[in-house]
Amino acid sequence: MSAAPTQAPGRTPDQTPAPDHAPDHAPDHAQDRPPAPATPVRTARPFWRRVDPALAQMAALTIAVFVLMAALNPEKFLRPYVFESITYVAPELGLLSIAMMLAMLTGGIDLSVVGLANLSGILAGLFFHAWGGARGPELTQMAPGPVALGILIALLTGAVGGAINGVLIARARITPILATIGTGQIFTGIALVLTGGPAIVGFPRGWGFFGNGQIAGIAVPLILFVLVAAAVWLMLGRTAFGISLRLTGTNLKAARFAGLRTGRTIFLSYLLSGVLAAMAGILLSGRTNAAKSDYGVSYVLQAVLIAVLGGTNPAGGRGSVPGIALALLALMLLSSGLQLMRFSNFLVDFIWGAFLLLSIALNALRTRRGR
Numbered sequence: 001m002s003a004a005p006t007q008a009p010g011r012t013p014d015q016t017p018a019p020d021h022a023p024d025h026a027p028d029h030a031q032d033r034p035p036a037p038a039t040p041v042r043t044a045r046p047f048w049r050r051v052d053p054a055l056a057q058m059a060a061l062t063i064a065v066f067v068l069m070a071a072l073n074p075e076k077f078l079r080p081y082v083f084e085s086i087t088y089v090a091p092e093l094g095l096l097s098i099a100m101m102l103a104m105l106t107g108g109i110d111l112s113v114v115g116l117a118n119l120s121g122i123l124a125g126l127f128f129h130a131w132g133g134a135r136g137p138e139l140t141q142m143a144p145g146p147v148a149l150g151i152l153i154a155l156l157t158g159a160v161g162g163a164i165n166g167v168l169i170a171r172a173r174i175t176p177i178l179a180t181i182g183t184g185q186i187f188t189g190i191a192l193v194l195t196g197g198p199a200i201v202g203f204p205r206g207w208g209f210f211g212n213g214q215i216a217g218i219a220v221p222l223i224l225f226v227l228v229a230a231a232v233w234l235m236l237g238r239t240a241f242g243i244s245l246r247l248t249g250t251n252l253k254a255a256r257f258a259g260l261r262t263g264r265t266i267f268l269s270y271l272l273s274g275v276l277a278a279m280a281g282i283l284l285s286g287r288t289n290a291a292k293s294d295y296g297v298s299y300v301l302q303a304v305l306i307a308v309l310g311g312t313n314p315a316g317g318r319g320s321v322p323g324i325a326l327a328l329l330a331l332m333l334l335s336s337g338l339q340l341m342r343f344s345n346f347l348v349d350f351i352w353g354a355f356l357l358l359s360i361a362l363n364a365l366r367t368r369r370g371r
Helices: 053-072 080-105 113-133 144-171 176-195 205-212 220-238 240-250 252-257 262-288 299-309 321-340 345-370
Strands: none
Touching: 053 321, 080 113, 080 220, 080 240, 080 262, 080 299, 080 321, 113 144, 113 176, 113 262, 113 299, 144 176, 144 205, 144 262, 205 220, 205 262, 220 240, 220 262, 220 321, 240 252, 240 262, 252 262, 299 321, 299 345, 321 345
16 A cells, blocks of 8 residues: 655645746746737828918919909010019008008907008108208208118107007007097098198108119018018017917907916007008108108008908907918909009909908808817
8 A cells, every 4th residue: 555645734735835946938928918009100291281271272362363364464464564563562561461460360450550651651751851951952862870760760650659559459448440540540630730731752762762672673662571571470470479469369368367468468469560550651651752641541451451361360369471471462463453454443442342351251151160
């Protein structure tokens, strides 16, 4: 009879101690784990999907206007003189449109830009005429120093006028459309009192260079407009002030609760609008060699139209400098074509108004679809 196997006292057969060392070929449980999810690869969006729909729409409209005007009157419209004249006339309207956009970004509007532009040019002209009793050749050949002082006077006039608008709207809480209508009438009235009604004719040649000069064959007004437009575009997209402008116009109460100084932002937007209006006054008086209280009266409607057509939301929060440039080009091409075909000025004003209503309707429809 064989003896039973011996085991340690108090230990059952299932409690056999594990060996001191694991076997050399232990099972790899890591292979049973599910594989880690792969990192998603971000593919670049196609170019046509990154383009702003409003900007693409404006580019298509510009091309359509050019093709239409060229087809209706190719012999006159396609002359180089037409496009050269646009480079001298369009920049002053473009500066007023950018000024209007800055006010609209905060949910407001600035209807005083034309009155302020004219007042800036008139004050500079009065300064030139009063400088040492300059007349005739002495006025034309005026030294660069007094011309620089005249530019400073014009820009300071625009800054003061814009600051008045900013105080009335940001501090006194007056509705922007009412405040700027009132200040626009005041600026025009001051200009009438200073001139008595007639235009101030005769500016220094250095002043006229900003309205009629050329650098390397390119119109000086166009160069100035491009520089200002690029600066405003960078300011809106790359600076805290530009972001604050958009946020203030998007939701004023939310911007206040977020700690933004909305009053300061609104004030500065109208201050910049006034300075841009003064620059437009410099270009206008330099191009015409005169300044008058009622020059460019239709520019108010056209500046609003260009701003809205270029993608600016009248309720605030959205604006595009490239869109304004395209809208400006489209309207200047359309205006030049209609003038060459000898359309009535009343019909042109009707077309501007129809374009304005259509652009506002399209913006409202785009906003509803975006929601």
